[in-house]
Amino acid sequence: MGEQKTLGAKINVTVTIKISWLLFDIMNETFLRGRTIQDKENHKEVASMFASEDEENREKILRSIKKGFAEVKIELSDYLNEDGTTTDNSHYDGSTDLTLSLTMPSNFNKAATTGVGEAIHDYLKNSAIAEWYMVTNKSDAEQYVALSQKSLVSIQQAVSKRSRPQRPNDSTTDSTTDSKSDSTTGSN
Numbered sequence: 488m489g490e491q492k493t494l495g496a497k498i499n500v501t502v503t504i505k506i507s508w509l510l511f512d513i514m515n516e517t518f519l520r521g522r523t524i525q526d527k528e529n530h531k532e533v534a535s536m537f538a539s540e541d542e543e544n545r546e547k548i549l550r551s552i553k554k555g556f557a558e559v560k561i562e563l564s565d566y567l568n569e570d571g572t573t574t575d576n577s578h579y580d581g582s583t584d585l586t587l588s589l590t591m592p593s594n595f596n597k598a599a600t601t602g603v604g605e606a607i608h609d610y611l612k613n614s615a616i617a618e619w620y621m622v623t624n625k626s627d628a629e630q631y632v633a634l635s636q637k638s639l640v641s642i643q644q645a646v647s648k649r650s651r652p653q654r655p656n657d658s659t660t661d662s663t664t665d666s667k668s669d670s671t672t673g674s675n
Contacts, residue, residue, distance in 0.1 A: 610638035
């Protein structure tokens, strides 16, 4: 009749961060921020704020994304489904999307799945911009550090969402129960 759950079954959640969208959001955010503070005297400073696809800019941003992704993994380590025990500081070239395989408790609220992905994307964006601005626009860097911390809290909140227990639906009923329920549900 209904979906039968296995007691204690974990829920597998896969989060994929599309690197092309993440890079676009970082570049777009820095462009919009620069445009809002631009005046007749600060053209050069504002131009340096813009993150771009230029190799030196891209390398810095990708390094920040890799660092932020490692921080997300630490934050989600209780749920992370990885068995690797080695790491290195090799270059991340941005040619592959970032993926997390999480094993969530059986009562994880699946409606929060999108929230987990969006909060991770937001954290990676804000932390990369904060690091970018530490070099190019120190006055705004702290604002993005604070935004990334808020995103980290959102990640924690999203993975902590749980579903309310469902009342069991007895699949075996006797005929007297069926006739009683039929008589009480008739129209008046």
